[in-house]
Amino acid sequence: MTSIAIIGLGIMGLPMATNLVKAGYDVTGFNRSQEPIDKLVEAGGKGATSIADAVKDADVIITMVPDSPDVEGVVRGEDGVFANAKAGALWIDNSSIRPDVAKTLAEEAVAAGFGAVDAPVSGGEQGAIDAALSIMVGGSPEHFAAAEPVLNAIGKTIVHVGPAGAGQTVKAANQLIVAVNIQALAEAVVFLEAFGVDTDAALKVLGGGLAGSKVLDQKGQKMLDRNFDPGFRLALHNKDLGIVTSAARSVGVTVPLGAAVAQLVNALVARGDGGLDHSGLFKLTNELSGKDIS
Template sequence: MTNIAFIGLGIMGLPMAKNLVNAGFDVTGFNRSPEAIEKLVAAGGKGATSIADAVKDADVIVTMVPDSPDVAGVVQGPDGVFANAKAGALWIDNSSIRPDVAKELAEEAVAAGFGAVDAPVSGGEQGAIDGVLSIMTGGSPEDFAKAEPVLNAVGKTIVHVGPAGAGQTVKAANQLIVAVNIQALSEAILFLETYGVDTDAALKVLGGGLAGSKVLDQKGQKILDRDFTPGFRLALHNKDLGIVTAAARQAGISVPLGSAVAQLVTSLVARGDGGLDHSGLFKLTAELSGRD
């Protein structure tokens, strides 16, 4: 039985850790809030009192935390993963962070005697619960092969997309596509409602044509119901779009639609709506037309 340390039991991390337990892995979890650890223990996992405690016997260490500084804080330093995990362990980072940081940390991990893959995920909370996440993975072919059995327990589409940092680059592209789609869907629903169309029927027929998408399937009803309970928070999408726009600027390319949506998301976060689901983009779209 493979021993897995899972660090970061949030909206995505907790159901992923539970799926690893259900797949037969021996999972020890650590999280800043003990309530999440208790939920993992109730599901058949184990709890740790610190990062060092979680990783000491682990064959695989999985991190799922919000941002680049959080990942660095978990793996670096005397209390971090690199200083306390056993030699030869494999580190899988499922967080969504800057590609350059992912590459730097992977190089540090390899130098310390660990395997490393960056494996950000897409599919939202429901995808994590159902174990059908899409996982874009960067790292060596050898480390990817070692990571695959673990990733197969939490995802459905697992693809090796290149060397260290490549997974994060593809995830940034994913977040660009999702944000622009949510904005387009928000504008379309506002348009339909303004003309008094049966919106349920409209989304059904739109979903069956070229306009259909997973964004429409997963976010359309939430927007119609004005239910912005977070599956993926606007604050996190704001962070991801910051990665996109910064990386695009560094590469010397233009992302006009992405940049425009990034500003809308930033505006919502700045006014205090960062805790809403990213489908909350509809709120600002409606307000710009004097509607709710």
């Protein structure tokens, strides 16, 4: 049985770990807080007391943490993955981080005798629960082939998109598209409500036409219900849009819509709404129109 260590049991990481257990893998999890570890154990997995403890016997190591510095902290240092995993282990980073950091860390991993792929995911909490994530993978063909069976247990669309760092580049593009779509949906719902339209009916018919999208399917009802419980937090999308705008600038690419939405997301985070779902853009869009939805 393949032994998998997963570091980071948050909104996405815990259901991913649970699906790996369901797929028959021997799964050991570590998280900074204890409650998610206990939930993984209840689901049939094992808990670890440290990163080193989690990875020492693992064939595959998955990291699912918030940002580039978090991934660096998990894999580097005397208590990290690289210093404690067994030779030949495969490292899969499902986090969403800077492409240049992903490339550098993959090079360090390979130099230390490990396999490595950057494999950020898209699909939000529900996609993680349903094992229906879209996963864009960067790394060598050989390392992708080794990672693919594991990724098939947590995702539905798994695509090798290029060398190390390429997965994170495609994920940045994904986050650009998602953010602009959420903002457009928020504006449309505010517009519809201002005219007193039956919004349930409106979203149903819009979803069946060219305006239809997974964003509309997953976020439209949350806006109508004023339910911004996080499936993907604004704080994380803010981080991702920072990656997009910085990377675009570095290669001379202009992303005017992305830059505008990045500022709106940053404003929400700056005022304390970073813990809301990214559909919380609807709140700010209402306020800019002089409406209060609290």
